[in-house]
Amino acid sequence: MAELCVFLVVAAGRGSRAGAGGPKQYRELGGRQVLTRTLEALLRAAPDARALTVIHADDRDLYDAAVAPLSQDLRERLLPPTIGGATRQESVCNGLDTLARVCGADDLVLIHDAARPFVSAALIERAKDAARKGAGIPGLAVTDTIKQIAGDARIVATPERATLRAVQTPQAFRFGLIHKAHLSAKAEGAGELTDDAAVAEWAGHCVFVFPGEAENGKLTTLEDFVRAEAKLLNDLPDIRTGMGFDVHALGEGDHVWLGGVKIAHTQALIGHSDADVLLHAITDAVLGAIADGDIGAHFPPSDEKWRGASSDRFLAHAVALVSARGGRIAHIDATLICERPKIGPHREAIRARIAEIMDLPLDRVAVKATTSEQLGFTGRQEGIAAQAVATVRLP
Structure with missing residues (x-):
């Protein structure tokens, strides 16, 4: 039977040290939630793996919003989330209990902090290799001198730093080994163990350290978010x-x-799709930024399946192409040119809808409107024109 690898992502904490804004795993980082980035990084690093997220009982809506931007193929590899406990140790144990329905003793489980979104494929491969040996955790060599102090801040020892490691996640195990260790610790009331390696050590298992990565840092404080x-x-x-x-x-x-908003008017725009001139201009701007043709090349008007189609589908497709290249849309600036309808009363609704379609903060979407002073076809109210500029960042 093929070896199964499952990521157990711990996302039940409150993350108060990162400041206001809710649990840190659901805070935005570069326009996407931290948990979104973490799950995407893990699942792309191990194409055959699945993932189970342990969440707080109050966070189901936040979790659903975090996984929604993931591509369909990644979402299909997510197991339904499970509810965590009062401590990280309890949360992991709950997650392992859930995984017992799908994992055998020799399968691999990689336990990872939701607030570590910069995990690499190379690190995941090292973790899987370590798990096959029973138990392993990533660690970084300590470069600063470490002092052990007493309660009054008096130095009592200076450990040899060559023997020290700062540990990270994913911590990697054979499923049977770590599940039994957690169950034993729970049964005997050993609930103050600081990580899963400590649980395995408490149960008498040997845990090895493999090389971690400096970029695989945990987002804990507001300063961590600024650096990220x-x-x-x-x-x-x-x-x-x-x-x-x-x-x-x-x-x-x-x-x-x-702009994805239905506005009452005495006329209608004519086109093969819903003729949303503003979304069409923005779609072409995004496609132009990545040099990937135009809206007609991706959605030919000769194809009947696009007749009457909602133009948000076209824009969402262009946004997905940017994401597939590892890019990020930084800003949209769009202008409507028409005499009527008056855009002012609808401007904020249009901005909000565009931001929703593109998964952008509202302050990164600008919508303006102007007339042509009754000159030309727009001045004669024969049609509406739109122009847009998209700024995109790529690797």
């Missing part, structure tokens, strides 16, 4: 700008779609 944001930007140095322009004629009807 800077890292994400440094990892995306290729800044590109794309421009989009679209026009649709006005004809008979009682509403127009603009």
